[in-house]
Amino acid sequence: MAEEKKAEEKKLFKVTIDNITVDVEPGTTILHAARMVGGDVTPPAMCYYSKLKGSGGKCRTCLVEVAAGSTADPRPMPKLVASCRTTVMDGMIVKNITSERVLEARAGVVELLLINHPLDCPICDQAGECHLQDLSYEHGKEGTRYEFKRRTFTPHNLGEYIQLHMTRCILCYRCVYTANQLTNKREHGILDRGDHAEIATYIEKALDNEFIGNVIDVCPVGALTDKTFRFKNRVWFTKPMDAHRDCPTCSGQVQLWMRGDEVYRVTARKDEWGEVKDTTEGKPGWICNDCRFHKKSVKDWVIEGPTQVNRHSVISQGHYVNTVTPKETLPEVMGGRAPKLLMNIHKVSDVNRPEIQLSKIEGPAHSDDFKPPTP
Amino acid sequence: MSVKLLLEKAHVEGIRSFDVYRREGGYRSVEKALKTMSPDAVTEEVKKSGLRGRGGAGFPSGLKWSFLAKPEGVPRHLVCNADESEPGTFKDRYLMEFIPHLLIEGLIVSSFALGSHATYIYIRGEYAWIPDILEQAIAEAKNNGFLGKNILGSGFDCEIYVQRGAGAYICGEETALIESLEGKRGNPRIKPPFPAVKGVWDRPTVVNNVETLAAVVPIINMGGEEYAKIGVGKSTGTKLISACGNINKPGVYEIDMTISVEEFIYSDEYCGGIPNGKRLKACIPGGSSVPILPANLLLKTAKGETRYMNYESLADGGFATGSMMGSGGFIILDEDQCVVKNTYTLARFYRHESCGQCSPCREGTGWMEKILKNIDTGKGKMSDIDLLWDIQRKIEGNTICPLGDAAAWPVAAAIRHFRDEFEWHVNNPQESQTRNFGLAHYADPIYVPA
Numbered sequence A: 001m002a003e004e005k006k007a008e009e010k011k012l013f014k015v016t017i018d019n020i021t022v023d024v025e026p027g028t029t030i031l032h033a034a035r036m037v038g039g040d041v042t043p044p045a046m047c048y049y050s051k052l053k054g055s056g057g058k059c060r061t062c063l064v065e066v067a068a069g070s071t072a073d074p075r076p077m078p079k080l081v082a083s084c085r086t087t088v089m090d091g092m093i094v095k096n097i098t099s100e101r102v103l104e105a106r107a108g109v110v111e112l113l114l115i116n117h118p119l120d121c122p123i124c125d126q127a128g129e130c131h132l133q134d135l136s137y138e139h140g141k142e143g144t145r146y147e148f149k150r151r152t153f154t155p156h157n158l159g160e161y162i163q164l165h166m167t168r169c170i171l172c173y174r175c176v177y178t179a180n181q182l183t184n185k186r187e188h189g190i191l192d193r194g195d196h197a198e199i200a201t202y203i204e205k206a207l208d209n210e211f212i213g214n215v216i217d218v219c220p221v222g223a224l225t226d227k228t229f230r231f232k233n234r235v236w237f238t239k240p241m242d243a244h245r246d247c248p249t250c251s252g253q254v255q256l257w258m259r260g261d262e263v264y265r266v267t268a269r270k271d272e273w274g275e276v277k278d279t280t281e282g283k284p285g286w287i288c289n290d291c292r293f294h295k296k297s298v299k300d301w302v303i304e305g306p307t308q309v310n311r312h313s314v315i316s317q318g319h320y321v322n323t324v325t326p327k328e329t330l331p332e333v334m335g336g337r338a339p340k341l342l343m344n345i346h347k348v349s350d351v352n353r354p355e356i357q358l359s360k361i362e363g364p365a366h367s368d369d370f371k372p373p374t375p
Numbered sequence B: 001m002s003v004k005l006l007l008e009k010a011h012v013e014g015i016r017s018f019d020v021y022r023r024e025g026g027y028r029s030v031e032k033a034l035k036t037m038s039p040d041a042v043t044e045e046v047k048k049s050g051l052r053g054r055g056g057a058g059f060p061s062g063l064k065w066s067f068l069a070k071p072e073g074v075p076r077h078l079v080c081n082a083d084e085s086e087p088g089t090f091k092d093r094y095l096m097e098f099i100p101h102l103l104i105e106g107l108i109v110s111s112f113a114l115g116s117h118a119t120y121i122y123i124r125g126e127y128a129w130i131p132d133i134l135e136q137a138i139a140e141a142k143n144n145g146f147l148g149k150n151i152l153g154s155g156f157d158c159e160i161y162v163q164r165g166a167g168a169y170i171c172g173e174e175t176a177l178i179e180s181l182e183g184k185r186g187n188p189r190i191k192p193p194f195p196a197v198k199g200v201w202d203r204p205t206v207v208n209n210v211e212t213l214a215a216v217v218p219i220i221n222m223g224g225e226e227y228a229k230i231g232v233g234k235s236t237g238t239k240l241i242s243a244c245g246n247i248n249k250p251g252v253y254e255i256d257m258t259i260s261v262e263e264f265i266y267s268d269e270y271c272g273g274i275p276n277g278k279r280l281k282a283c284i285p286g287g288s289s290v291p292i293l294p295a296n297l298l299l300k301t302a303k304g305e306t307r308y309m310n311y312e313s314l315a316d317g318g319f320a321t322g323s324m325m326g327s328g329g330f331i332i333l334d335e336d337q338c339v340v341k342n343t344y345t346l347a348r349f350y351r352h353e354s355c356g357q358c359s360p361c362r363e364g365t366g367w368m369e370k371i372l373k374n375i376d377t378g379k380g381k382m383s384d385i386d387l388l389w390d391i392q393r394k395i396e397g398n399t400i401c402p403l404g405d406a407a408a409w410p411v412a413a414a415i416r417h418f419r420d421e422f423e424w425h426v427n428n429p430q431e432s433q434t435r436n437f438g439l440a441h442y443a444d445p446i447y448v449p450a
């Protein structure tokens, strides 16, 4: 009874995003409301990170149009707003993929994020799990109008664990917030300003705080990568496995990136937005350097099983068991009309066959494994 | 003949000293406010005066003050924005350098109105010699009982501190200024929350321009209603204009906002016309961020009416055919000036000054600068002009702070009004390196001094 009463008292706000209405708690951001809806309605977020206080507002990829501020004041907002830093009002109407203005501005942001990007995906360890790749694929335009030399920097050595490629950095500040919030003394930061701003330690210094490895997980691009995994494998050849160990420093709940019996890389577990998941105890699942860099043997870990992978992820190309299909929102956005599928890649491709679960194949997959069954 | 409220006494011998300033009637407003008025009554006078922020945006100051949150037990702060880094703007420097006590007086009265017991002046790093002048004025005011504890026996305590910036234009943006004042990297904050609710150290804060705060002195002395009678419409009081470029008498002028742009440029009381018999080509009327206007749209509006030196008239026609009062940095270009080079120079500035937090401004300013450099040096392509237009559109309105807009507007306005000059540069790569495009249609109507 008391519980029921409480639920009644808590007034929820109704917010409509791309024609889909959800009830959310006051104080929720537009981005979070959109994540509750899921699917294509969710704006891409390159700098916001829900586990990092103060993050967001910078990259401008999550811009949306507010067509009506609230029921009480239904005026539209004149400018596009950063959905990650704008809280909803009751009766707010938001347009994301149904707004031409948003799509144009977003394509603009993607173009600008890419003009100085080296596009060195073929030699970048982040390729395959890079948010900038996904963003460009989904919201960018083919070709570039930029005809100048791309920006370069004097390389800085951040020590034995973390590899910095400043040319790939999108200055999302996530690594700065991470160091501020997870370590007792931040040793790197952003020097200089404008398009010559860079991540550095000022005086050449190794980053060696026991939790600093998490900057690799929060970095949306290949600017900060794991030196112990450098050039060892492509992520889509490895199999993500949930595993844990009894760790005196952190929760010890991690994701192993394995090939056969070899552990190639250890990372924190991530959710479908690419953010570190909560541990079973409900705390953010940051992991310590020891788990991440030094426990590279299966003997170190209790393996729980294959990680759930979102079908949109390149990693899912391995067709792991536990693949989750993201919610399709397009018919709802389009007022009930279903988008016309021009081609179903699973039907026409011999290779991309969802019924084959690569994680069940011993060792590296071979083209023979994809041969259509002989009738 | 115009009224002078701020600079009238600026050239009295020895006015920098407390004694002379006081003898000339200084600090009367502090006595009046602290002894006979309540803080809210002071705010009320500022509201009545119609004073608008002199830092660029022109927001009504009294209204801004009334937004200040006043939670129990939380200190509030007044911060004076003396970062003045907008190219073409140097009015605050003049005021602080020549009549520093006027600012200190305005700060005391304003601090009283807002309940700020610790007030800060954040001053541009390059104004290296001015903090000493201000600190001396503060010390003198304190010695004479106008600062410190229990000012004039009113029970009001106030200290003023001078903080130097390190030379970043972005630290003039009020939330970047607050970050810098707190000792952090000068990145603008994401709003809301606004400074009126969470400013310095998360306390309610008002940030005002030097000139705005100095104007509080005459407002209290003469009363808000009297002050509002000076000027025209919503452009009340006097405004400091720093005039520079191709004029005979560059400098800082105090105008009441009823004079025409034509009078301001050509009369001997102000800029004194354009040197060497050259003709007027264009003008950036409110500091580098505001749209440039060709001569034909500067002296008269698109409707053919006389354009005046005030907020409304300068903005008449919107961005299509108008500009903005901005911070009052009035830059004149004569027929020998190249709009492409000018635009490139401004783009270089904005690229250098972007804080780099948000992608459109960080990347877009650099790209625009590179393209403009190409066009300026005869390496441009015709498609570059449309590309520039497209880039500025991608920046404008999509950034955290208005620096993005400030970088986009000059480029947009230059292309909007001077497209033929850009095209001429592209079509005549060699010739454009040896001579300027000249005037074309912009000087129409051609001004003939009477």
Ligand SMILES: Cc1cc2nc3c(=O)[nH]c(=O)nc-3n(C[C@H](O)[C@H](O)[C@H](O)COP(=O)(O)O)c2cc1C
Binding pocket: B052, B053, B054, B055, B056, B057, B058, B059, B061, B064, B081, B082, B083, B084, B085, B086, B169, B170, B171, B172, B173, B174, B175, B207, B208, B209, B210, B212, B213, B401, B402, B403, B406
């Ligand atoms: C990039 C940028 C630079 C600015 N620089 C200054 C400045 O140097 N001085 C100033 O008074 N206001 C500056 N402003 C405006 C301030 O943000 C703020 O609006 C102003 O100080 C408010 O004072 P006012 O209401 O008295 O005009 C700047 C704004 C931006 C976006």
Ligand code: SF4
Binding pocket: A168, A169, A170, A171, A172, A173, A174, A175, A176, A199, A215, A218, A219, A220, A221, A223, A224
């Ligand atoms: S290094 Fe990575 S996490 Fe850090 S600011 Fe750059 S892109 Fe963001």
Ligand code: SF4
Binding pocket: B170, B187, B188, B353, B354, B355, B356, B357, B358, B359, B361, B362, B399, B400, B401, B402, B403, B404, B405
């Ligand atoms: S608009 Fe430019 S200066 Fe302002 S916050 Fe963004 S990057 Fe910084």
Ligand code: FES
Binding pocket: A044, A045, A046, A047, A048, A056, A057, A058, A059, A060, A061, A062, A063, A082, A083, A084, A085
């Ligand atoms: S995710 Fe919102 S601005 Fe970057």
